Amino acid sequence: MAEKPQISSNTTSANFSSLPVILLLGLFSLPLLVMYAYLFVDTISDTEVGSLIPNEFTLRHWSFLWETKTGKPNIWLVTLNTFIFASCITGVILTVSSMAGYVLSRLNVPARGFFLAGVMVLHAFPSVTLIIAIFIVLQWIGLYNSLIGVILVKAAVELPLGIWLMKGFYDTVPWEIEMAGTVDGASRFTVWRRLVLPQIKPAVMALGLFSFLTGWSEFIMPQVLAPGAKVQVLSVYLASLIIDDNNFDFGTFKAVGVFYVVPVLILYVFFQKHLMNIYGGGTKG
Amino acid sequence: MRILLDKFSKSFGSTRIIEDMDLEVGSGEMLALLGPSGCGKSTTLFAVCGIHRPTSGRILFGDRDVTHLPSQERNVGVVFQSYALYPHMTVEENIGFPLMVKRVAAADIKKQVADIAALVHIGDLLGRRPAQLSGGQQQRVALARALIRRPDVLLLDEPLANLDAKLRLDMRSEIRRLQKETGITAILVTHDQVEAMSMCDRIAIMKSGEIVQIATPSDMYKDPRTSFVASFLGNPPISFLKGRAQQGAFVLGENGLRLPLAALSGIADGTALSLGVRPEHFGTAGGVPVEGRVVFAETQGRENLYDVVLPDGSVLRSIQPVRDDVKPGDSVRWNLDSASTFVFAADGQRL
CATH class of the missing domain: 1.10.3720.10 (MetI-like)
Structure with a gap:
């Protein structure tokens, strides 16, 4: 969703190089990408407080799928x-x-x-x-x-x-x-x-x-x-x-x-x- | 089936389009409604098929009064200028739609569609969609769809306007052939005099909501009632000379051209007149010599078209078999066939 839809990607008639544009957009989209990545990573791992790198894999957070929480x-x-x-x-x-x-x-x-x-x-x-x-x-x-x-x-x-x-x-x-x-x-x-x-x-x-x-x-x-x-x-x-x-x-x-x-x-x-x-x-x- | 419009009037809001029009189309006849855009010819057509309700007057199919019937119950077939094919349906479904609506059995529809498709020569296109067809093929599908219900009346709204020139020629004879083969009563709306003349039994020329003249194509060409009719029929068009009556003759300018005309006996001297001369009546044949200067020449292959300026500045058109000896700028002395000219009064009425 963060990425812009490519307009008429089937016509390769651009008269300028699209590489700089892609790089620039990529750079600006990176924070969003990191956010989404961490959103997913955090659901299947535990991380120590203050650290950015997860230290163990767990499915505990997904347990709501098979057991109903009290209340x-x-x-x-x-x-x-x-x-x-x-x-x-x-x-x-x-x-x-x-x-x-x-x-x-x-x-x-x-x-x-x-x-x-x-x-x-x-x-x-x-x-x-x-x-x-x-x-x-x-x-x-x-x-x-x-x-x-x-x-x-x-x-x-x-x-x-x-x-x-x-x-x-x-x-x-x-x-x-x-x-x-x-x-x-x-x-x-x-x-x-x-x-x-x-x-x-x-x-x-x-x-x-x-x-x-x-x-x-x-x-x-x-x-x-x-x-x-x-x-x-x-x-x-x-x-x-x-x-x-x-x-x-x-x-x-x-x-x-x-x-x-x-x-x-x-x-x-x-x-x-x-x-x-x-x-x-x-x-x- | 005969179509009769009796004192038919139509207005949109306070704009009166058509007032007290009487028109009868004989059974099996094909009639052209010919006129410039905005003259009310399409309005008339849409009133006949029931899309517009008449403001007053009656519309009869045979002896049946259909004035207040919705178009679904009138049994008319219409071919629209844009063909109005249903884009999401195949050709077969398009043609079969009127039967499907009537809840005809599917096998029956299939058979009838095949028959009518063969009649208009599109039997091999039944599986396609309208977008995959050429203009001429779409036209044929539209015709087939209009004819499949065996309508009492076939209405054609500028059916050839969207076709290229060559195809127009083919479809002209094709539509006429279908109309004759099915014996259906048809009304053709067009602003193209060539279509009207070549396809129809009779032509009704319309101008600002009124029928000016109704006659067979050749009668109308030979005997136009007004200068409007004369100018509308014929290609290249007729040219007009503005002059006065003088002792039973048409006089152009102070001491210019003088044409003794039988039609002018009894017309007071000095009456403003307009003389219509068709291009084929000015050239090598004819009795009255006219001097002028060629300002424009155009070859059409078999014939040449010339514009000749007379000394007083008015222009005559001449169409002649191809010749190489006359060029723009040349002075010529050609003959005018005075017996074939038309004299019109200042208000456009023929004398």
């Missing part, structure tokens, strides 16, 4: 919760924004301009400022300390961005395709589902990944709205480790951190091409 929920339950949390958010965001974006892009709905502006304002609103109000509302309707509640809230907060992104991508789909679809006899829904949606598949992929990653890394909402042991997610679990003054264990904290970031890294490795799409804004069919 803490089972790590696998927490991981499952995080998966459910991130996946449901992704599902809700994709479903709602792909439909709402289409409506805002194509259909002549009343108050369309107002709606677009309103969605934008919502996006500009820091969600933390709403958290107490949301807390009260959730408690009122009985969704406090439940995954459903926090999923709905998080998805709602992320929706404006998704709707706007989808609208932008729909705007690039030519009208003629829709006209052709309707004169071919397809209903408006079929046109959307079978003809228009496939055109913006790269954008849907990108938004899906983006939503999953936001859900995976979300901390403040689960912390406030669903802190209970049964519904805990990884970020909350991680935080609970560091504020636990009685059993302070830096090694375990780092190990959980690595464990937490691995799925993200895997996603990046496989899907970074799609993720780039969201910033590039172009649909390559």
Whole structure:
């Protein structure tokens, strides 16, 4: 993540030597690299206080994987919760924004301009400022300390961005395709589902990944709205480790951190091409 | 199937595009809507296929009033200027899409797609995607998709505009062949008079939302009703001389050219007139000699095109079989076939 993506690495037409650039970037990236290296090394070794060189290999810090710590929920339950949390958010965001974006892009709905502006304002609103109000509302309707509640809230907060992104991508789909679809006899829904949606598949992929990653890394909402042991997610679990003054264990904290970031890294490795799409804004069919 | 537009009007907001247009296209006929951009020809086409709702008036297919039917229920085939093929589908899926929407059985779709693909000569391309096709092939796919539902009406919106010149020639005859073979009623929207004249049974020339004249291509060429129609048809285009009526003759300038014309009997002396002369009616044949100076010569292979400036500054075009003896700058005395000229009043109406 620390490295810059190489722009058009397949075209070797640079008219200058790239070696100095690489050296310079390498030099500046070195501290980050050392940080990541130590993050990993520290999880599988013990180091004497004040020393930089580890003196023994140990798997003790990873023991949270096979034994539940006292006072803490089972790590696998927490991981499952995080998966459910991130996946449901992704599902809700994709479903709602792909439909709402289409409506805002194509259909002549009343108050369309107002709606677009309103969605934008919502996006500009820091969600933390709403958290107490949301807390009260959730408690009122009985969704406090439940995954459903926090999923709905998080998805709602992320929706404006998704709707706007989808609208932008729909705007690039030519009208003629829709006209052709309707004169071919397809209903408006079929046109959307079978003809228009496939055109913006790269954008849907990108938004899906983006939503999953936001859900995976979300901390403040689960912390406030669903802190209970049964519904805990990884970020909350991680935080609970560091504020636990009685059993302070830096090694375990780092190990959980690595464990937490691995799925993200895997996603990046496989899907970074799609993720780039969201910033590039172009649909390559 | 006959198409009838009855007092059809269309406005977008407060902008009136078309007002009270009447148009009838006979069954099995191919009609061209010809006009400059912005004249409302595409608007008319989109109203016929149901993408635009008419502001007022009726649209009939045969005896069926389709004015308020959505385009899904009108059974029209449309070929768009950009072809509008579905990029994520193969050619086969593209062509079969209208049937798939109708929930025709898959085996049946396959058979019908194969039939129609053979008709438009793309039988070997069914597995490809639109991006892997040339412009002409995409055009054929678009045609096949428009025809597979056996539509009552085929609508073509500038179908040849995106093709290169050679291919345009091929597709022109190809589309006409398909239209004749299927016997389908067709409307072609174009701003290219050559397309309109070569492909269609009749041409409707439009200008700012109105049909100026509707006639067969040769009638329209020989007998244009207004100077607009005359200037729109013909390549190279007609040239106009501005003059006045004088004792049943057209007079150019103070003591310049004088053309006695039968059409001018009964026109008051001094009436401002405009004389349309097609390039093929000015040259070696014809009865009235005209002096001028060649300012421009262009060879087109079989023929040469000359621009001749008359003493009063107006320009006549002449197209002649290739000759090497005339160069820009030469003074010439060529003949004008006065019987084939058109006289228009100042408002553009033919006299």
